Amino acid sequence: MNISGNTIFIPGATSGIGLALxxxxxxxxxxxIVGGRRTDRLEAIAAEHPDLGTVRIDTADAGSIEDAARTVLAEHPSLNVLVTMAGIMRTEDWRTPDGFLATAEEIVTTNVLGPxxxxxxxVEHLRRMPDxxxxxxSSGLAFAPLRVTPTYNASKAAIHMLSESLRLQFEGSSVSVIELEPPAVRTDLMPGHAENxxxxxxxxxxxxxxxxxxxxxxASEVQVERVKFLRYGEARGDxxxxxAALNSTDPHGK
Structure with a gap:
């Protein structure tokens, strides 16, 4: 990916990693162009950063994604980069009757179906672009599980394998697939996360x-040094x- 000269859409970029990126x-x-569900956040971003484009999108809603795509492509026909940033992280306890299913379904809808x-x-528009x-x-938790977030872990593992598979399918084309793999980062992804x-x-x-x-x-995977502890545990043999270390020291890991 070239670092400049692109037209980039980042849904899920009204705060945290998405907005900072x-x-x-x-x-x-x-x-x-940044996207998000909350119009008040989009309006605040537009006022503070008038050189950013904004569009309302709910990545848990298939119709909203289609509407936003039409808007973005109509206003920015040179779009050549899509960053599927939107995602949610929730704790679950699968030992509690009726204590996890609705949460798990919400996570899968947003984190897997959304991307x-x-x-x-x-994709059809991107395939027509020369680059x-x-x-x-995904997440470091795609490669090592945090006990309290089982469906989040699974959703990010799915994104990792989706990325690997799409990269194979688009090999030799003008479309490259890059996977960003954050470690735990101080954002509001979960309560208390920003103070962790x-x-x-x-x-x-x-x-x-x-x-x-x-x-x-x-590069096909973007890995800061701190995520490699999680990413390569199996390869290292530890x-x-x-x-054990993840679940003893970081109850709110990303």
Missing amino acids: ALALRDRGNTV IRLIAAF ATIMTV DAAMPLDEFIAEVMTLLETRPD YAQVV
């Missing part, structure tokens, strides 16, 4: 991501120790 990409000379529907809405990128967003001392400061995470995008434009 949008601003960093804008500062590198890209046209960036699938987003890619489906934009296009789909950036998916074990999580990576957001500005440090974004700075390292931008450096990786700039210095490794052909997976059990990684899982």
Whole structure:
């Protein structure tokens, strides 16, 4: 992925990693459109950052995705990068009757169906572009599970394998597939997450991501150093120790 000169749509970018990444990409000379459900947040972003485009989108709603795609492509026909940022993280206890199913279904709808529907809405347009990128967003928890977030872990593992598979299908085409794999980052993804001392400061995470995008434009996975502990536990042969450490020290890991 080239670091500048793109037209980029980032649904789920009204706060946290999404908004910080949008601003960093804008500062590198890209046209960036952010999407989100809350119109008040979109209006505030437009007022504070008038050079960012905004569009309302609910990635848990198939119709909303289709409407937003039509709007974005009509207003920005040069769009060549889609970042499927939107996602939710919830705790669940599968030992409690009726204590997890609705939450699990919500997570799958947003974290798995959302990216699938987003890619489906934009893929034909992206395939017509001479240089296009789909950036998916998984997590370190795709590779090592946090006990209290089973469906979130599974949803991010699904995104990892989806990314791997799409990369194979688009091989040799103008579309590249990049997977961003955050560790725990200090955002409001979950209550108390922004104050979690074990999580990576957001500005440090974004700075390292931008450096990786700039210095490794052909990378298929964007991994800051702190996520590699989770990402490569199985390959190193210390997976059990990684899982034990994760679940003893970071109850709100990403």
